[in-house]
Amino acid sequence: MGGIFGTMDARLHDLFRPVQANGRVSTYIYEEKGPSPALRPYVCCYWQSEPRGSGSAQLLLRPDAVDRVLPDGCTDIIFTENLKTGEMDVRYCGTFQQAFSISYTEGSALRKFGIRFMPGGAYPFLRTALSEFHDQAVAAGQIGPVIGRETEERVREARSFGERIGAVEACLMRQLSDKGTDGDNRMKNVLYRVFISGGGETVNELARSETVSTRQLHRSFNQWVGLSPKKFAEVVRFQRLLRDIQAGSVTDWAAAAAERGFFDQAHMIREFKRFYGASPIKAAAEYRGMSDLSYL
Numbered sequence: 001m002g003g004i005f006g007t008m009d010a011r012l013h014d015l016f017r018p019v020q021a022n023g024r025v026s027t028y029i030y031e032e033k034g035p036s037p038a039l040r041p042y043v044c045c046y047w048q049s050e051p052r053g054s055g056s057a058q059l060l061l062r063p064d065a066v067d068r069v070l071p072d073g074c075t076d077i078i079f080t081e082n083l084k085t086g087e088m089d090v091r092y093c094g095t096f097q098q099a100f101s102i103s104y105t106e107g108s109a110l111r112k113f114g115i116r117f118m119p120g121g122a123y124p125f126l127r128t129a130l131s132e133f134h135d136q137a138v139a140a141g142q143i144g145p146v147i148g149r150e151t152e153e154r155v156r157e158a159r160s161f162g163e164r165i166g167a168v169e170a171c172l173m174r175q176l177s178d179k180g181t182d183g184d185n186r187m188k189n190v191l192y193r194v195f196i197s198g199g200g201e202t203v204n205e206l207a208r209s210e211t212v213s214t215r216q217l218h219r220s221f222n223q224w225v226g227l228s229p230k231k232f233a234e235v236v237r238f239q240r241l242l243r244d245i246q247a248g249s250v251t252d253w254a255a256a257a258a259e260r261g262f263f264d265q266a267h268m269i270r271e272f273k274r275f276y277g278a279s280p281i282k283a284a285a286e287y288r289g290m291s292d293l294s295y296l
Contacts, residue, residue, distance in 0.1 A: 009041030009188060012118060015195035018044065018072035019242045021276075021286065022102070027052055028067070031161060036169055042121035043172070044074055046165045050111040051083070067102040070242070071095070071275050073119040073225065073235045075130060077140065077147060079155050079164075083109040088156050090140035090147055092126075094133030095226040097235070099277035113155060113164050115172075119232065120184075120191055120224040125175050130226030147171060186210045187224050190217070194229075199237030200261045203229045237261065238275040241268070245280060246287045253280065 022030035029052050035043035076093045123130060125146050133143075140147045147168075154167035190206050201209075206229055207217045221229045237260055241250075250256045257268035272280050 010037065012120075012188065012191055012195065013040040013044070015192065016044075016073075016119070016236070016239075017243070018074060018116075018239050019070070019246055020047075020072070021068035021070055021099075021283075022047075022049060030067075033161065033165060038176075039169060039172055042118060042124065042176075044116040044118045044121070046161075046168070047114045047116060048112065048161050048164070051109045068099050068277060069102060070099050071097050071235050072116075072239055073227065073232050074116050075122045075133070075226065076117065077115045077168075078137075079113045079152070081111045081113075081156060083111055086156070088152060090152055091137045092133060092140055092143045092146075093137045094130060094135065096135050097227075097231060097275070099275060101277070113161075115168055120187055123224045125172065129223045131222035134226050146175060184220065184224065186212065187220050190220070190229070194233055194236055198240040198260060199233035199235070201233070203233075234271065235275065238272060241272065241280070242276070242283065245284050248284075248288075250280070250284070 028049055030047070030049045032045045032047045034040075034045055073095060075095055078091050078093060080089045080091070081087070117125075126143050128143065140152075148171070151167055151171040155164050158164040158167055189210055193201055193206060193209060203214055203217065207214045210217070212220075217229055221227060221232060225232055227235065241256065241260055244250050244256070253268070254265045257263075257265045260268070262268040262271070269279055272283070276283050278286075
């Protein structure tokens, strides 16, 4: 099955658009923007969270609104700038399997700007097995010269979201030019199958589709994604359910569980709580109170 992909790398970007739970707190603005066509096989999106200006219109959000960071199978490089001191911290965040809430400390004005890599998209830049960074946020220096001092300064000096994107895109394009774009067609095929099935295929089915052993498949996932194929499929299934909840299209929870391959509704709720930190009904209520998300 090695021939179905060829130049299909960018199609993975269209098959998997993970959902986050930011933009609910009225004092902060959260935005996402897509990458340029050349980087679509690698980058899911660029995102930014920054304090809302004092002159901005205040949104009428739920007073108990919570911003959450959710498992999505992606990894991020995050630039955190203290807007009062100008200090910047750059970290690479690996995959994780539990949600955590974001706390905004009163009086500390922080702007966060991130590169969210597609599953499998960071490895061509890092050339290190992504499983080494699972559940970790490490200083950018620990992943090698992916983001150099020059790019960090350009991000710091940028005056807009678009200028920050331009700075990191130039850096990533140079990296691809220097390191080449050789990929693992087998891995791309497997990701394709996971995405189109919504995480519904078993590890054995995925391995058989590429005529490899389950051990080989685990090794590839550890290298390229940072999660086991089973855990990654669970995250994709969660993300598909979450997107439907965000869209308001889930009306029958028992049917939703059956359609997505859960044993029953109780199984779906347990798995959802593990990844979201609250029940599907709570998530639906939170998304109803969410501000508009910009994605261009």
